[in-house]
Amino acid sequence: MDDRNPVVELALRRGFVMPSSEIYGGLAGFYDYGPVGTLMKNKLISLWRHHCIRKEGYVEIDGANILREEVLKASGHVKSFTDPLTRCSKCKNSFRADHLVEEATGQRVEGLDANQLTKKLEKVKCPNCGGKLSKVELFHTMFDVRAGTSEGTRAYLRPETAQSIFINFPRLFSVTREKLPLGVGQVGRAFRNEISPRNFLIRMREFTQMEIEIFLSPDQLDSHPNWNEIKDVKLRLVKQDGKEVETTPEEMVRQKIAPNQYLAYWVGKAWLFYSALGIPRKNMRMKHLPKDETPFYSKSNFDLEVKTSFGWKEALGTAYRTDHDLSEHAKLSGKKMEAMFENGKIIPHVIEPSWGVDRPFYMILEAAYRPKTKEKDWEWLQLPPVIAPYISAVFPLMRKDGQPEKALEVTKNLLEKGFDVFYDKTGSIGKRYARADEIGTPFCITIDYDTAKDNTVTLRHRDTGKQDRVKIEELPKLLGEALNFELNA
Ligand code: GAP
Numbered sequence: 001m002d003d004r005n006p007v008v009e010l011a012l013r014r015g016f017v018m019p020s021s022e023i024y025g026g027l028a029g030f031y032d033y034g035p036v037g038t039l040m041k042n043k044l045i046s047l048w049r050h051h052c053i054r055k056e057g058y059v060e061i062d063g064a065n066i067l068r069e070e071v072l073k074a075s076g077h078v079k080s081f082t083d084p085l086t087r088c089s090k091c092k093n094s095f096r097a098d099h100l101v102e103e104a105t106g107q108r109v110e111g112l113d114a115n116q117l118t119k120k121l122e123k124v125k126c127p128n129c130g131g132k133l134s135k136v137e138l139f140h141t142m143f144d145v146r147a148g149t150s151e152g153t154r155a156y157l158r159p160e161t162a163q164s165i166f167i168n169f170p171r172l173f174s175v176t177r178e179k180l181p182l183g184v185g186q187v188g189r190a191f192r193n194e195i196s197p198r199n200f201l202i203r204m205r206e207f208t209q210m211e212i213e214i215f216l217s218p219d220q221l222d223s224h225p226n227w228n229e230i231k232d233v234k235l236r237l238v239k240q241d242g243k244e245v246e247t248t249p250e251e252m253v254r255q256k257i258a259p260n261q262y263l264a265y266w267v268g269k270a271w272l273f274y275s276a277l278g279i280p281r282k283n284m285r286m287k288h289l290p291k292d293e294t295p296f297y298s299k300s301n302f303d304l305e306v307k308t309s310f311g312w313k314e315a316l317g318t319a320y321r322t323d324h325d326l327s328e329h330a331k332l333s334g335k336k337m338e339a340m341f342e343n344g345k346i347i348p349h350v351i352e353p354s355w356g357v358d359r360p361f362y363m364i365l366e367a368a369y370r371p372k373t374k375e376k377d378w379e380w381l382q383l384p385p386v387i388a389p390y391i392s393a394v395f396p397l398m399r400k401d402g403q404p405e406k407a408l409e410v411t412k413n414l415l416e417k418g419f420d421v422f423y424d425k426t427g428s429i430g431k432r433y434a435r436a437d438e439i440g441t442p443f444c445i446t447i448d449y450d451t452a453k454d455n456t457v458t459l460r461h462r463d464t465g466k467q468d469r470v471k472i473e474e475l476p477k478l479l480g481e482a483l484n485f486e487l488n489a
Pocket of ligand 1: 201202203355357
């Protein structure tokens with residue numbers, strides 16, 4: 001873990017995230033979210049829920065984390081969910097063979113088989129001790145478990161939340177009154193036994209996904225009801241041949257870069273969502289995956305990549321999964337995975353916006369990080385108010401003369417109105433501002449001697465340090481306005 005990275009250091013110091021099992025030496029690839037991290041993570045999920053589920057007219061489920069082996073046989077994971085592994089003969093460390101070759105040679109090696117990677121590794125030494133690396137083998141990255149006593153039933157911790165939605169399709173179609181398109185989302189944990197988990201929240205072994213499977217007839221793929229809201233979003237696309245172009249979802253469909261409107265819609269929406277959450281445009285690119293990088297279940301894939309201090313990393317993907325999953329589950333289970341559409345039965349096709357939570361969480365923190373300057377003698381986070389753990393802090397200027405009681409009353413009233421605020425009476429005002437800024441709190445409210453006279457407080461703005469005198473009764477309106485979050489193209 002790189003705790004010399006100032007964002008990682010701040011995240012650990014202020015309890016956004018904590019290494020799991022830390023008192024026993026930690027467990028690579030596992031993290032626990034701390035108090036402010038949990039608040040922020042839940043806000044990210046709430047925004048997704050509002051903009052990507054409710055506003056689209058979709059529904060959500062909450063599936064089990066452990067799935068029977070058959071589910072993952074049908075989906076193709078049992079056969080194909082592997083990563084190339086090499087071990088050092090000297091220090092015995094294991095590495096992702098493809099990552100080592102890419103780092104040592106700068107060449108893209110996606111799609112090469114184990115023999116081809118072994119050849120490429122001949123000139124590469126162990127990055128840890130310089131030792132000789134072994135032949136490449138394929139390592140299965142699902143965690144297997146047994147459910148029940150004795151032999152038990154073979155099962156796996158799910159490697160993606162998506163499968164819980166596919167296997168429930170017949171019931172979901174029935175309980176939602178048999179209409180297509182049917183969008184079903186889910187926020188939940190996914191588990192992958194990554195060979196070398198690293199880069200903090202970027203490559204974990206247990207992580208959270210918020211995925212949507214949109215089931216529809218192939219006839220509906222080119223008519224998204226909210227197309228006009230997204231079709232003109234300007235985005236930077238890396239084409240399959242590696243060339244970068246400025247484009248829009250509408251252009252992508254017109255030029256047949258995107259196979260259909262639904263896929264292009266979600267490419268545009270993802271771009272809009274993360275630019276609204278503060279990731280600078282220059283640090284985002286939408287990558288159209290070349291054929292050899294496209295997952296086995298997908299006909300077309302677009303990944304949103306973000307430039308971080310660990311390099312360009314995938315934040316989320318949008319896939320056209322066709323009828324792959326439903327057809328395979330129908331074959332192996334012998335159950336019908338069909339829907340009535342117009343006058344006949346069809347196996348619906350699927351568009352999948354598959355968004356991670358932890359990677360974008362980290363990317364938003366990095367985009368918001370501001371180092372110390374002459375004007376501000378402390379590090380701080382310029383988080384968009386809508387995602388900041390707290391919208392405001394409330395301070396008594398002095399710990400006497402009724403000020404703590406008044407500050408607690410203001411805190412209670414704002415909490416009752418649904419605002420996330422916290423009370424802090426410890427240390428100088430400067431120290432309290434610094435502590436609030438460090439976790440990205442957009443406002444600080446201070447109760448002072450004038451409050452008792454005219455019912456006003458000082459409202460300090462995090463970004464400018466500007467202070468306004470405002471009436472206590474105006475606070476809910478001011479804080480409410482700051483929390484406004486729109487997705488406008
Ligand atoms: N259902 C499709 C699917 O799971 P994916 O590209 O493998 O696609 C989707 O994963 C998202 O899940 C990624 O874009 C990323 O945000 C997150 N993710 C995947 N593996 C991860 C890992 N090891 N650690 C943290 N997040 C991960």
